Amino acid sequence: MMSNLPSTLCVVLAGGLGRRMGGGDKPMREIGGRAILDHVIERLEPQCDGLLLNANGDPARFARFRLPVIADPVEGYPGPLAGILAALEWTAANRAGVEWVVSAAGDCPFLPRDLITRLQEARLADGADLAVAASGGQVHPVIGLWKVALRDELRHALVEEDLRKIDRWTARYRLATVSWPHEPVDPFFNANTLDDLAEAERLTTQAD
Ligand SMILES: Nc1nc2c(ncn2[C@@H]2O[C@H](COP(=O)(O)OP(=O)(O)OP(=O)(O)O)[C@@H](O)[C@H]2O)c(=O)[nH]1
Numbered sequence: 441m442m443s444n445l446p447s448t449l450c451v452v453l454a455g456g457l458g459r460r461m462g463g464g465d466k467p468m469r470e471i472g473g474r475a476i477l478d479h480v481i482e483r484l485e486p487q488c489d490g491l492l493l494n495a496n497g498d499p500a501r502f503a504r505f506r507l508p509v510i511a512d513p514v515e516g517y518p519g520p521l522a523g524i525l526a527a528l529e530w531t532a533a534n535r536a537g538v539e540w541v542v543s544a545a546g547d548c549p550f551l552p553r554d555l556i557t558r559l560q561e562a563r564l565a566d567g568a569d570l571a572v573a574a575s576g577g578q579v580h581p582v583i584g585l586w587k588v589a590l591r592d593e594l595r596h597a598l599v600e601e602d603l604r605k606i607d608r609w610t611a612r613y614r615l616a617t618v619s620w621p622h623e624p625v626d627p628f629f630n631a632n633t634l635d636d637l638a639e640a641e642r643l644t645t646q647a648d
């Protein structure tokens with residue numbers, strides 16, 4: 441990262457089933473002639489010290505992105521916390537010294553270009569363990585800054601306690617919340633349905 445903030449990896453969460461869109465990989469759906477994942481990578485790559493892709497099934501379908509593809513380390517599609525756990529455990533095993541991971545959803549084509557800086561700065565300013573993003577008065581806990589050292593506690597919560605909701609896990613820690621303006625385009629707009637894809641196509645001309 442081009443600052444004096446701590447080294448931070450980024451994980452793109454693409455581990456969901458995309459049921460509201462009829463299944464398949466939402467990040468591979470196209471907007472403006474490119475996969476949503478291309479938009480996500482273009483926005484995140486300059487901000488971080490390495491990108492990971494969390495996805496289940498055959499990693500070969502993502503080969504052209506040339507990213508490490510890491511599967512959920514727990515079975516049964518328990519939700520985005522599984523992808524966050526995958527990233528924290530991968531980072532601990534493969535990138536010694538990196539203490540922070542930012543997660544972003546793979547269906548968000550307009551992510552802020554200052555996402556990591558602002559999450560890290562808020563976390564430091566508040567003396568927090570974690571930070572999450574918000575816009576338009578809504579918190580988006582899938583987009584957050586996570587401490588690698590909390591991986592065992594997260595694994596315990598997921599596996600032993602069957603905890604699923606991100607909010608229920610973050611409530612256990614000191615949490616910073618960082619808001620972004622949602623005009624002209626909500627940077628956390630996410631494409632969940634085919635109608636959302638059409639909406640994203642319209643918004644792409646207005647996004648920065
Ligand atoms: N690793 C992992 N990520 C998940 C899981 N479920 C959802 N996600 C991710 O969490 C983010 C937000 O989830 P949704 O927008 O609901 O995506 P989804 O679950 O694929 O879609 P629906 O089935 O329509 O709800 C997306 O980036 C998903 O890829 C899961 O079980 N494992």
Ligand SMILES: [Mg+2]
Pocket residue numbers: 545547630631632
């Ligand atoms: Mg979504």
